[in-house]
Amino acid sequence: MTYARRAWAVVWKDLLVERRSKETLNALFFFSLLLLFVFQFTLGPDRERLAAVLPGLLWLGFILSGLLGLGRTFLVERENDCWEGLLLAPGDKSAIYVGKLAGNLLLMLVVEAVLVAMFVVFFNVDVGGVWPGLALVIVLGTIGFAAVGTLFAAMTAQVRARELLFPVLLLPVQVPILLATVKATEAVLLGEPLAAVADWLKLLVAADLIYVVVGVLTFEFVLEG
Template sequence: MMRTAISILKKDLRMEFRSKESILAMWIFSLLIFVIFNFTFEVSRLVMLEIAPGLLWVAFVFSGMFGLNQSFALEKENGNLRAMALMPVDGGQIYVGKFFSVTIIMLMFEALIFPIFIIFYDLQLSLGMFRLIPVLLAGTIGFTSLGTILSAVAVHTRNQQILLSLLLWPLVSPIIIWSVTLTGMVLSGEVTEAFYPLLLRVGAFDVIFFTLSYMLFDFILED
């Protein structure tokens, strides 16, 4: 049943590892954000701790937008999007394959850029930082589960990038805001009792977005 999803995932990752187009562009873009913010604003460490979580997620989501656009732009090339519509498979399987490939690429990029972020903003590494793993996972999955289906919608249009932004931002904003709050708690070392309920809320949104997208993807592939 998952054969199609795995095939699409393997194909996407193979193409990405071969070209490194998405990861490299996302990494350079995020690096620029960090460099510009670091050298433009001279703020105290306390203020830096306040803005750092937001900055980190700005880098993640703006770079993620590039990854999402790239994912379906590849399919549009040479008519592969039409080939997908012709496949004798459930559209949900295609969604799962594309979702996992976008998510894995984005998580790999996050793993590559996070150490740079730590160095630039002189943050202290501690065991408590491991709490960032579920936060990054939940926030990223929310972003990519919705982004994958909306990217498939937007790719049919001429202004793909603008439309994707217009569709994605309003819907994904709650997840990003909660993820910034959670990241702030972990980075400042002030994990309150509100942490886990909020993380659970992000997880619940992830499940809703993923399930709806899985069910609706068949309709997206049609002309």
């Protein structure tokens, strides 16, 4: 119970800070809107071209906005040396990771929901019949992305070139997730049943499990530096 309460304290604190400052959410919404405008101007009204590239574009939007959001996760801990405070708090440090991960996941899913809604409006995409499958793929893909992103954000938080290092470290590790999510999203948007993409979903679940477990096991060493 103490572990869960400590993790929840981190989620509560991060979401409260974000609600007050709105720094990350505002940046992500405007960035997403900008991306959509660029995509819209580039692709135009050609629906065939759009159908072919939509899954990739959707995940490009998620990844780019996720990079922005995750990269800021530990910046709040640098202010007033709160990082030291986290380190000095007695108890299992992985609870801090779990809390940070849960907070990031919530923020990313909110942004992604808005991004999907904007895609629907901007590109006149019908997701009415496929939204449960689409939601499942998005949630599974986001868990894996956030799990590694949270860990790498902690690793690079104290590094001078963190803006460069963070995506350079993160993106290669995300290849299995990206491959599975784009393929699964493509199939779901074409109206295929989830059973048709079961292999990709299994890969996503396995990658999520591995990334979360690695994050939980290694976070203490990352925090200790």
